[in-house]
Every structure is written in C-alpha cells, then in structure tokens.
Amino acid sequence: MIVGIGNSLIDLTFHTPSLDPFDLTPESAQILPFNQWNELRDLLGKPASISPGGSACNTIAGLAGLGENTGFIGLVGNDNTGNLLKKHLNKINVDSYLASSEHDHPTGCCIVIVTPDGKRTMATCIGAASHFAPHHVPANIISSANTILLEGYLFDHEDAQQAFIKAASTAKEHNTSVAFSLSDPSCVRNHKEPILKLLPLINILFSNAEEAMLLTNTSSPADACSELQKIGITNAAITLEDKGALTLAENTVKHTPAFPISHVVDLNGAGDAFAAGFLFALTHNVSFHDATKTANSFAARVVETHGSRLNAQDYASTKKRLIAQEPKLLS
Numbered sequence: 152m153i154v155g156i157g158n159s160l161i162d163l164t165f166h167t168p169s170l171d172p173f174d175l176t177p178e179s180a181q182i183l184p185f186n187q188w189n190e191l192r193d194l195l196g197k198p199a200s201i202s203p204g205g206s207a208c209n210t211i212a213g214l215a216g217l218g219e220n221t222g223f224i225g226l227v228g229n230d231n232t233g234n235l236l237k238k239h240l241n242k243i244n245v246d247s248y249l250a251s252s253e254h255d256h257p258t259g260c261c262i263v264i265v266t267p268d269g270k271r272t273m274a275t276c277i278g279a280a281s282h283f284a285p286h287h288v289p290a291n292i293i294s295s296a297n298t299i300l301l302e303g304y305l306f307d308h309e310d311a312q313q314a315f316i317k318a319a320s321t322a323k324e325h326n327t328s329v330a331f332s333l334s335d336p337s338c339v340r341n342h343k344e345p346i347l348k349l350l351p352l353i354n355i356l357f358s359n360a361e362e363a364m365l366l367t368n369t370s371s372p373a374d375a376c377s378e379l380q381k382i383g384i385t386n387a388a389i390t391l392e393d394k395g396a397l398t399l400a401e402n403t404v405k406h407t408p409a410f411p412i413s414h415v416v417d418l419n420g421a422g423d424a425f426a427a428g429f430l431f432a433l434t435h436n437v438s439f440h441d442a443t444k445t446a447n448s449f450a451a452r453v454v455e456t457h458g459s460r461l462n463a464q465d466y467a468s469t470k471k472r473l474i475a476q477e478p479k480l481l482s
Contacts, residue, residue, distance in 0.1 A: 152220045152246075153430055154292060156318055157207030157302030158280040159225030159249055160259040161232050163198040164457075167264055170272060175264070180273045180335045182307065188276035191262060200457070203239045204261050205280075206334050207302035209420045209460060213427030213449070215245045216466035217473075219434060222246035222296070224318075226287055228279040232258035250287045252279040269415040269454065277307070284310035285317045293318050294325035298430060303334030306342045312349075319352035330355040332426055333362040340365060347382070355433075356387040357426050363389045372397050376404045386439055388446065390425055395447060400439035407443035410451040420460065424453035428473070435480045445477055 170177055173191065183191065203212075208223055215221045223240055227233030227249050236258060240247040259278035265271050283305060293299055299322050305311040319329045331353045333339055339346065339362050346366065350356070356379065360372045367378035372389050376399045379387050387399040395409040428449030432442035452469045453461060461469060474480045 152222055152296045153211065153214055153298045153300065153434070154222040154224060154248070154296040155207035155211040155300045155302065156224045156288070156305070156315070157300075158205040158259055158275075158277060158304050159208070159223075159227045159233075159236055160203070160205040160261045160275065160277075160280065161236060162200075162202050162204030162261050162263050163192070164200045164202070164263045164265065165195045166199050167195070168267060170264065170266065173264070175272050175274060177266075177272055178270050180275065180304070180337060183274050183276055185257075185276050185278075188260070188262070188274060191274055195262065195264070202460070203236045204263070205302070206304055206332060206423050207300050209423035210300060210332075210426045210430070211245055212243055212460050213424055213453070214431055215243050216461060216463070217427070217431050217470050219431060222248055222292060224248045224287070224289065224292065226250050226252055226279050226283040228252050228256050228258040230258055232260070233279070248289055248292055252282060254282065256282055269418045271418055280305070281308045282310065283308065283314055285314045288314050288318045288321070290317075290321050293321045293327060296322070296327050297434070298328040298330060300426065300430070301329065301331045303332050303338040303346075306334075306338050306346065312342070312345050315349055316352070319349065323352055328354045330357065330426070330430065332357040332422070333359075333366065334422075336361045336365055338362075351383055353384070354386060356384050357422070357429070358387065359390045359392075359422060363387075373404065388425075388429055388443060390422060396425070396443050398440045398443050403440075405440045405443075407440070407447060410444075410447040412451045412455060415454050416456055418454050421450050421454050425450040431473075432477065432480065435482050437477060437479050441477070445473055445480065448473055448476060
C-alpha cells in the first residue's frame, strides 16, 4: 500500500482570462485567512469544478486510478465538507484515514485559478488541516505500508513538522519507504532548516528545479543534484517543466526528456501526477532512472485535461499506454 499524508482540502477551480483583477502573485500558492479567502471566493463567482484536492491526495488518487492499493491520512473538520472528502476517497478506492478535528475548525478549501496558458495560481484557507499533529498519525497504518508520501505544503505548520518526523521515524523502523515532495518554492524558503532535518529520514525526494536549487543554494538543477548527494540524498527526481526531469540514483544523474504533449489545458496537478507515475513504476520494479519515463508520460496526460485528475475511463486508457511504453508495469 502507498499512503499519502498531506493537507485535506476541497479544490474550487476557476478559469479566468487574467489574474489582473485579483491581488495574487501568478503561479504561487498563497495561504489566506478565512475572511480574505472568502472575499476572493465571492469575486470569482461560480467555480468550474468542485473536487477533493491537496497535493499528496492528488498523487494518491492518481495511483488509485492506476489500480494501486492506496490510503490517505489527514485532518478535516466536523462538517459537510469533511464528510464529502471522506466519501470521495472511498468512491475512488482510497482508504480514508482522515481524523476529525477536536476543535471547531472547518475543513480546508483551496481556490485554484487557471489562466488560458494552463498555469495555475492557488489561494488556500487551510482550516482544520493546519492543526494536523503527531497524535493524528496512525502508526499501525504507517508500519503496514510499503511507501508513505509526505506533502511539503503541510510543512507550513510546526505541529505537522513534528507529525512528519513521527511518521518518517515509524516508517524507518518498519522498512517502509518514505517519499517527500517539496511541493512549492515557498515551502523551501519558509522552512528550509526543518526540511533539512527531515531529509535523513527520506528515501525519495520529489522536487522541481526551483525548489531543488533553493534547498541546496545552487544555480542549476545539475548542481543541485550534486549538493543533494553531499547531504545524504541518494534518490531524487527533479522536474524541469517542458525539458523533462533529472533523476539522482546509484550515484549517477540522468536526464529524461519530457513526453510530447498535444495541447496544454491545465498545469494544475502536473507535479502530483509526475509523483504518481513515478511511484507506480517503482511499485512494479522499474528502475529509479527509468521510472521517469512513466512519470513524464502520466503527467503529460493529466495536463491535457481540465483539473488535476482523470476520470475512470481516462485512467484505464492511460494505464494501457503506460504499459505499452514500459512492459514491466504488467508485473
């Protein structure tokens, strides 16, 4: 089983011609207090879609869509939104390990604004998820999993940082692999030192180029790989947008080109899909370097559609394509 730990959110997706009417930094992920978030929500009008979201949850949903045994750990409020999230996880065959907040905190919601170039800007009211703490980590689920995936966005909260230490330490004790996604450059800027303290417990690091360079104080993804090796990271995958990805494994760095994309519709969730494809390949004994091909192909399919996830029919056809490209995925 592959289990994700991250922000438990509902995504409200909007398509707008421009960000000009809104006081938002393009392509950023911003945390807003409820009142400010609600004002932005009113300005945007009716969302194009409402769906469960969150970075780790998107990755886990992708893995479930590809047929893997999955679960998700997080914290929601005692409200209808929290109940909706639990029901949706069950509907897509993800085992729900969502705890309910002991206090009067609402389930978190994320506004995702997509512009015509397919790029996304996010504004989130974290709600209950910001109170995720060590006692919300079910040690029995961690110890029985093959892999856990930790979401960098959750690192914004000190209690959650301690929860990650507990989860990763428990995983290490039971030979459970630990994957960690840096999630966003802001996570690295704001929490670099706590992230560096967590890294010794990590088996797989997911990052984009900017995040990797910020973490290592370097000016190129290749130099970032060298620095990651020096601080003990043995396996890392660094996405390079339309230039593909770099992988660090077995003391070597390899570049894998991007998969051709017919038309970019929505880049929201591209990194989450990359991680899903990558973990899917590793689960089927594809080598770390070669897993990038599957990851790139799966991410390419997701950005050709609206939203961060595929429907059941598209998952089925995409899985066939992935297997045709990498026969080991049949094992």
